[in-house]
Amino acid sequence: MTDQMMTYIVAGLAALAVAAVGFLLPNQSGKHSKRVKAIGEGATTKRGGADVNAIRKKQMDASMKGLRNREEALRQKRAVGKSIEDRIKQAGFTFPVMHFWIASGVIGAVAGVGVFIAGFQYYVAGGVAFAAGLGLPRWALGMAIKGRQKKFVSQFADAIDVIVRGVKSGLPLGECLRVIARESPQPIAGEFTLVCDAIAMGIPIDQALHRMYQRTPIQEVNFFNIVLAIQQKAGGNLSEALGNLSNVLRSRKLLREKIKALSSEAKASAWIIGSLPVIVMLLVYLTTPAYIMSLFTDNLGHLILLIAVVLMGMGIYIMRSMINFQI
Numbered sequence: 001m002t003d004q005m006m007t008y009i010v011a012g013l014a015a016l017a018v019a020a021v022g023f024l025l026p027n028q029s030g031k032h033s034k035r036v037k038a039i040g041e042g043a044t045t046k047r048g049g050a051d052v053n054a055i056r057k058k059q060m061d062a063s064m065k066g067l068r069n070r071e072e073a074l075r076q077k078r079a080v081g082k083s084i085e086d087r088i089k090q091a092g093f094t095f096p097v098m099h100f101w102i103a104s105g106v107i108g109a110v111a112g113v114g115v116f117i118a119g120f121q122y123y124v125a126g127g128v129a130f131a132a133g134l135g136l137p138r139w140a141l142g143m144a145i146k147g148r149q150k151k152f153v154s155q156f157a158d159a160i161d162v163i164v165r166g167v168k169s170g171l172p173l174g175e176c177l178r179v180i181a182r183e184s185p186q187p188i189a190g191e192f193t194l195v196c197d198a199i200a201m202g203i204p205i206d207q208a209l210h211r212m213y214q215r216t217p218i219q220e221v222n223f224f225n226i227v228l229a230i231q232q233k234a235g236g237n238l239s240e241a242l243g244n245l246s247n248v249l250r251s252r253k254l255l256r257e258k259i260k261a262l263s264s265e266a267k268a269s270a271w272i273i274g275s276l277p278v279i280v281m282l283l284v285y286l287t288t289p290a291y292i293m294s295l296f297t298d299n300l301g302h303l304i305l306l307i308a309v310v311l312m313g314m315g316i317y318i319m320r321s322m323i324n325f326q327i
Contacts, residue, residue, distance in 0.1 A: 084100055084101075085097050092144070092187060104133045108132050109130075112126060112130075112132070119297070120296070120302060121299060151186075153249075155184060157250050157253070158184075160245060161240055163176040163177070164238070187216075195208045206225070209228065287294070
């Protein structure tokens with residue numbers, strides 16, 4: 001074999017090798033491109049799931065922001081539950097506001113006249129009339145509101161459980177609210193009856209519940225309104241959300257009772273300290289009346305007695321603020 005033939009054979013083998021490499025490379029490139037495409041599709045799928053979660057989170061954030069803005073706007077526009085008309089509704093009464101002011105005037109006049117007849121000066125009688133006319137009716141109204149709200153809170157978790165069971169069994173939300181209005185005790189039944197009547201007249205459910213919050217301005221009702229508003233806008237499992245809310249309300253109730261038990265000693269001490277001056281004054285009056293009657297007969301005694309009452313009121317208010325725990 002000559003050198004020229006040998007060169008031709010080597011060149012031919014080299015050409016075949018190059019052709020084989022060129023034939024195999026497109027297939028490998030195709031496999032590589034398919035692999036790259038598959039990875040890209042997987043990343044897109046994962047990214048799509050992440051996008052769905054991100055969109056849902058944005059919707060919930062927007063709903064919460066809208067609720068906070070609406071709550072702040074309503075708070076700035078009109079303080080919930082601060083007017084006399086709102087407080088009368090919160091106590092469960094139906095008489096007009098004018099009757100409240102008439103009763104306040106009558107109570108103040110009777111208290112002032114009684115103090116003046118008892119021998120006190122006119123400015124003392126005027127101060128007592130002013131304090132009794134503005135203080136006693138508001139105090140009685142506040143006690144009625146507190147008692148009604150306490151009953152409402154103790155029954156509200158059970159009412160939410162009724163909604164949870166109704167939703168799980170397939171009932172619509174409106175029918176669950178009507179069941180509560182029919183079957184629950186007062187004041188839950190009365191409040192949900194007003195809500196159902198408002199919905200039947202075409203008022204949206206969020207506005208009807210906001211009106212209930214105006215009549216019963218407690219945090220539990222506000223939580224209930226927020227849960228329903230978020231569920232309507234963002235969707236989700238209503239029964240699960242309300243079930244969690246029911247557990248939270250019961251936990252708050254247990255914590256409130258625990259705080260009440262732990263603070264009972266401090267409250268008893270405050271009652272004893274606040275009642276000591278009155279008890280001492282009565283004992284001195286029973287033992288030596290002449291020693292203390294100067295407070296009731298002299299003008300300087302009237303002024304000292306008035307200052308003492310004001311200072312005692314401030315001390316009782318400070319002690320009440322120190323032992324009044326809110327959650």
